[in-house]
Each structure stands twice: as C-alpha cells, then as structure tokens.
Amino acid sequence: MPGERLTIVSVIAAVAALVLVFELLRRRRLREKYAAIWVVIAVGTLVVAVFPGLLRGVADFVGIQTPSNLLFFGSLMVLFAVSLQLSREVGLLEEQSRRLAEEVGTLGMRLDALEKPSDQPPDD
Amino acid sequence: MTAEDVHAAQPLPQAMAPGELLVVLPALNEQASVARVVREVRAAQPNATVLVVDDGSTDATAERAGSAGAMVMRLPFNLGVGGAMRAGYRYAYDRGFSAVVQVDADGQHDAAEIAHLLAVSDADVVIGSRFAGRGEYAVRGPRRWAMRLLSKGLTSIVGTSVTDPTSGFRLVHRRAIALFAEHYPEEYLGDTVEALVVAHRAGLRIRQVPVTMRRRESGTASTNPLRSAVYLLRVVVAVGLAMVRRAPR
Numbered sequence: 001m002p003g004e005r006l007t008i009v010s011v012i013a014a015v016a017a018l019v020l021v022f023e024l025l026r027r028r029r030l031r032e033k034y035a036a037i038w039v040v041i042a043v044g045t046l047v048v049a050v051f052p053g054l055l056r057g058v059a060d061f062v063g064i065q066t067p068s069n070l071l072f073f074g075s076l077m078v079l080f081a082v083s084l085q086l087s088r089e090v091g092l093l094e095e096q097s098r099r100l101a102e103e104v105g106t107l108g109m110r111l112d113a114l115e116k117p118s119d120q121p122p123d124d
Numbered sequence: 125m126t127a128e129d130v131h132a133a134q135p136l137p138q139a140m141a142p143g144e145l146l147v148v149l150p151a152l153n154e155q156a157s158v159a160r161v162v163r164e165v166r167a168a169q170p171n172a173t174v175l176v177v178d179d180g181s182t183d184a185t186a187e188r189a190g191s192a193g194a195m196v197m198r199l200p201f202n203l204g205v206g207g208a209m210r211a212g213y214r215y216a217y218d219r220g221f222s223a224v225v226q227v228d229a230d231g232q233h234d235a236a237e238i239a240h241l242l243a244v245s246d247a248d249v250v251i252g253s254r255f256a257g258r259g260e261y262a263v264r265g266p267r268r269w270a271m272r273l274l275s276k277g278l279t280s281i282v283g284t285s286v287t288d289p290t291s292g293f294r295l296v297h298r299r300a301i302a303l304f305a306e307h308y309p310e311e312y313l314g315d316t317v318e319a320l321v322v323a324h325r326a327g328l329r330i331r332q333v334p335v336t337m338r339r340r341e342s343g344t345a346s347t348n349p350l351r352s353a354v355y356l357l358r359v360v361v362a363v364g365l366a367m368v369r370r371a372p373r
Contacts, residue, residue: 098203098310102211105177105197106218112196 003052010049017042037085041078140242145172146221147238148212149194150205151229155183158229162192165227168235175215176229177208185229205292206310206319213296217305224296233293237335241295248300248328249320251286252293256334266352274359278317281367282324286332290316293335300328313362321366 021038024030048055048071059067147165151158158176165174176189180202190196197211209226216224225241227233237252244250255275271290278289290313296304303326309318323330 098207101200101203102207102214105199105211106215109195109197109215 007049007052011046014042014046014049017045037078037082140169140171140223142171143173143220144222145169145225145242146212146216146219146223147172147174147225147227148209148216149174149176149189149227149229150179150208150212151176151181151185151189152179152202153181153183153185154229155181155185155188157231158185159188159192161227161229161231161233161235162189162194164235165238166193169238172225172238173221175212177212179203179205179208189229204310204315206308206315209315210304210308210310213301213304213308217301221301222298224301226292226294226296228292232337232339234336234338237293238295240333240335241293244295244331244333246329247331248297249323249330250295251288251291251320251330251332252295252335252337253286253288253291253332254335254337255287256285256332266349267355270352270356270359273356274317274363277363278320281363282320282330284330284332286320286330288332289320292316293337303328309362309366311362313359314366317359318362318366321363325366 018039021030021035021042025032025035052067055067055070059065059070062070064070064073147169149158149161149165154161162174162176165172174194176186176194176196178186178189178196178198180199186196186198197215199208199211203211212226213224223242225238227235227238233252241250241252271288274289275287278286292315300323303323304319307322309315309322311318320330
C-alpha cells in the first residue's frame with residue numbers, strides 16, 4: 001500500500017534528522033539552545049508519520065481541507081520562526097563584535113602610548 | 125564643572141583647559157586630507173586633544189594623522205562613522221573629557237568654526253548647520269527636497285530648529301557623552317539623524333548654530349532622483365525606528 005511506504009519514508013527521515021541533531025550535539029558542533037527546536041520538529045515529524053490520522057484530525061479542526069496543506073503551513077511557520085531567531089542572534093553577535101572592535105582600538109592606543117613613553121607621556 | 129563655568133563667563137571661549145575638549149575625527153582612507161585637518165584643529169584649539177579614529181583604512185591615514193600630532197585609534201575593521209564615533213565617545217567618557225567635537229577628516233569642516241560651537245551655552249548637543257544663515261553651501265534638486273523634509277520632520281520631533289540634521293559637525297557635552305558612549309546608533313544615517321532623536325528622548329537639549337563649510341574636495345553628492353527617493357525612504361525608516369525604539373536605560 002502506498003500509505004505504508006509513505007509512513008516508512010517519513011519515519012526514516014524523522015529518525016535520520018534526530019540522529020543528525022544528536023550527533024552534532026555529541027560533537028559539540030551544535031549548542032543546546034539551537035538543538036531544542038530541531039529535536040521538537042523531528043519528533044513531531046515522527047509522530048505525524050506514525051499516526052497520519054492525527055494530521056487529518058487537526059486539519060479538520062482548524063478548517064483546512066487537505067491535511068498536507070496543514071503540514072506545509074506548519075513547516076513554513078516553523079522555518080520562519082527559526083530564521084527570525086537566527087537573524088536576531090546574528091544581530092547580537094554583530095553588536096558584540098563591534099564592541100570588541102572598539103575595545104581593541106582603545107587598548108591598541110593605550111599600548112602605543114605605553115610603548116613609546118619618550119615621545120608623549122601617556123595621558124593618565 | 126569647569127566647562128560650564130567657561131560657558132557662563134564668556135560669550136566666545138576660544139580655548140578650553142587641556143584635557144577638557146576632545147576633537148574626534150572619524151577617518152576612512154583620508155590620507156590626502158587628514159594631516160592638514162589635524163593641524164588646522166590643533167592650531168584653532170591648541171588645548172584640545174585630537175583623536176583620529178581610523179575606521180579600518182587601508183592607506184596611510186593612521187601614520188599621517190599620528191605624525192601630524194593626533195592620537196590615533198585604529199579599529200580592526202570598518203565600523204562606519206557611528207561605530208567610530210561611539211569608540212570616540214567611550215574614550216572621552218573614560219578619560220573624563222567634558223566636551224567632544226566631531227569633525228570630518230575630509231576637510232569639509234572648518235576648524236575655526238569650533239569656537240562657534242563652544243560659544244553655545246545650555247545645550248548638550250550643538251549642531252553646526254550649513255543652512256542656518258551663514259555660508260553659501262547649497263544643495264540642489266531632489267536631494268534638497270529630501271533634506272528639507274527631513275529637517276522639517278526632525279525639527280517637529282526634537283522641538284528646536286534643526287535645519288541640517290545630517291551635519292556631522294557637532295559638539296557634545298558631558299551628559300550627552302555619557303549617553304553616546306553607550307548608545308550611539310551605528311546604522312546608516314543613525315550617527316547623525318537617529319542620534320538626535322536618541323538624545324532628545326533622553327531629555328538632552330539640542331541647539332544649532334550656523335557654520336560655514338567648505339565644498340567637499342573629493343566626491344560629489346548625488347542628485348539622482350531615484351537615489352534621493354531611496355535616501356528619503358531610509359531617512360523615514362531611521363527616524364521612525366528611532367521614535368518607537370525602546371529608550372536607552
């Protein structure tokens with residue numbers, strides 16, 4: 001039956017995603033705070049793959065006629081949330097590296113002043 | 125502090141005491157003009173400390189500024205004028221300077237005009253304006269309309285006349301230094317326009333004085349309508365965001 005094959009493919013994909021996330025975590029390539037969302041997504045996929053009826057039920061409840069559309073909509077929302085979070089993190093990192101650059105500039109100047117005290121006394 | 129006394133006492137204080145006035149020149153690849161500007165500033169304000177913030181230049185800007193007698197802060201990569209100025213304000217704040225003057229390293233600002241900025245009393249931020257009466261600096265075409273509109277909008281937000289909101293020639297006193305050392309906007313137009321809104325929302329007093337400026341020696345301001353439209357749009361976004369952003373502290 002095609003339904004069974006679909007279930008098998010989905011389960012394999014979800015398990016592979018889980019394994020990948022776990023492996024990245026184990027190798028310290030992925031931080032926990034970013035791993036959580038991917039684990040939730042993978043587990044969610046697994047649940048939906050094993051119990052397709054669940055998807056249909058929820059789709060009926062929300063008023064979406066084709067269950068797969070609910071899936072697409074859900075995926076879109078999740079990806080949107082993830083990329084928004086990443087943008088936010090990038091902004092934070094940029095601000096931190098700017099601060100560091102300013103700090104480096106200041107420290108470099110103080111170091112220059114220390115290294116040639118004969119020219120100009122450090123204005124301290 | 126002493127700076128305030130100087131203001132109160134004299135209408136045109138020519139010089140502040142050493143260690144009080146910091147002149148910051150943000151510079152990106154300005155080797156042709158930076159040394160001359162540094163010398164002009166030192167001649168006009170002998171007691172001022174001159175700090176050139178080298179914003180990631182790839183030419184001899186830092187060396188020439190240093191040999192002209194300025195202190196040079198080299199930033200490891202380009203941060204933009206906003207980042208360079210925040211570094212300058214931070215330095216001024218840490219070292220206890222009571223006033224900071226920003227002067228462009230391209231020679232557009234006349235160092236002799238610093239005295240006019242210093243002459244303004246009871247203000248935290250003093251803007252040197254090209255369009256407030258003195259000088260014959262002119263901008264034409266769509267860019268002029270964009271600047272007009274920006275000026276009108278900002279004047280109504282800030283509550284005092286701001287005819288030249290994008291002027292980078294400005295004097296900042298101690299209260300504003302403390303604010304800008306922490307919160308100086310770094311995005312496009314942030315360092316000029318948004319900074320005024322930030323200062324206003326923090327309760328600082330803004331004033332402007334008419335100054336004369338020289339024509340830019342290199343590079344011409346664009347008069348392309350499309351560019352002006354984009355410029356205007358970015359201005360609106362910058363000011364709008366500055367208005368609704370959570371106030372610092």
